[in-house]
Amino acid sequence: MARYTGAVCRLCRRESQKLFLKGDRCYTDKCGFGRRQSIPGQHGHGHGQGRSTKVSEYGTQLREKQKAKRYYGILESQFRGYFELASKRKGKTGENLLAILESRLDNTAYRLGFAMSRAEARQLVRHGHFTVDGRRVNIPSFLVRPGMVVALKDSSRALEKFKSVIEANASRRPPKWLEYNAETLSAKVVAVPARDDIDLPVEEQLIVELYSK
Numbered sequence: 001m002a003r004y005t006g007a008v009c010r011l012c013r014r015e016s017q018k019l020f021l022k023g024d025r026c027y028t029d030k031c032g033f034g035r036r037q038s039i040p041g042q043h044g045h046g047h048g049q050g051r052s053t054k055v056s057e058y059g060t061q062l063r064e065k066q067k068a069k070r071y072y073g074i075l076e077s078q079f080r081g082y083f084e085l086a087s088k089r090k091g092k093t094g095e096n097l098l099a100i101l102e103s104r105l106d107n108t109a110y111r112l113g114f115a116m117s118r119a120e121a122r123q124l125v126r127h128g129h130f131t132v133d134g135r136r137v138n139i140p141s142f143l144v145r146p147g148m149v150v151a152l153k154d155s156s157r158a159l160e161k162f163k164s165v166i167e168a169n170a171s172r173r174p175p176k177w178l179e180y181n182a183e184t185l186s187a188k189v190v191a192v193p194a195r196d197d198i199d200l201p202v203e204e205q206l207i208v209e210l211y212s213k
Contacts, residue, residue, distance in 0.1 A: 061210035067202050072101045073118055078141065083211050094204030095195045102177075102193035105130065106140035108150055112180060112187055113169030114162065129156040144189045150178075151186030 055063070069079050086096035101107065106122040109130055115121035122140040124130070130137060131151050132144065144150055156162055166185070174180045175197040180187040 058210070061206045064202050064204070064206040065210055068098075068101070068200065068204070068207060071118075071200055071202070072104065072107060073122060074101070080211070083207070094208045097207065098195065098198050098200060098202075098204055099193045100143065102175075102198055103143045103145070103189075104140060105132065105137060105142040105144060105150070108144050108178070108187075108189075111178060112150070112174055113166060113172045114152055114185075116165060116168070129153050129162075146189050146191055148189045149186055150189065151184065157185055 065079070068074075069076070074082070082100050083093070083097055086100055087093045089096045102111075106125045107118055109115055109125060110118045110121040114130075115124055125140045125142075126138055128136050128138045129152060131153055132142065132148055134149075134151075136153060152162060174187060175193065177189065177191040177193045177197055178187040179190045
């Protein structure tokens with residue numbers, strides 16, 4: 001399965017809620033979801049206009065999984081792999097799954113305000129702009145762990161691209177599991193992401209039920 005390359009606002013419309021896939025643009029009047037909220041393929045038909053809106057249990061569970069995948073930009077095979085990893089850890093599988101997704105390097109870079117969206121953060125990681133414990137890492141799916149230090153590479157700090165993005169995100173507060181140092185543009189991972197730190201609008205238990213069938 002190839003990565004989705006179409007209009008991302010269409011994904012938000014499919015899930016009937018904003019997934020904030022375009023970063024700050026999603027908070028403005030330019031947001032495509034705000035202008036058009038019908039589900040793709042409805043061709044203008046709204047709820048209650050001769051079309052059944054009843055969703056099966058499987059359909060509800062599937063939508064939660066799709067929502068999480070799209071939120072983090074994960075392919076199906078990757079997502080299933082993360083679920084299997086989460087099921088082997090102690091604790092609630094659903095919360096473990098979200099913690100793993102949050103621990104991806106691309107998401108970490110986004111949470112630190114080094115990118116305007118997760119998609120942009122994924123591209124920046126691939127281009128080698130970040131280090132983990134002093135070593136350059138260009139794998140977006142790299143999972144950071146407590147004790148590791150994630151930083152913007154020295155040679156990237158002078159780039160206007162990062163200067164403008166960091167300034168624009170200056171008011172964004174990193175989650176509690178990251179101890180950010182604005183002077184060194186680095187952060188230490190101080191804990192495993194907790195459910196309260198994750199603003200993903202998804203019911204993770206429904207994902208667990210889907211994969212448990």
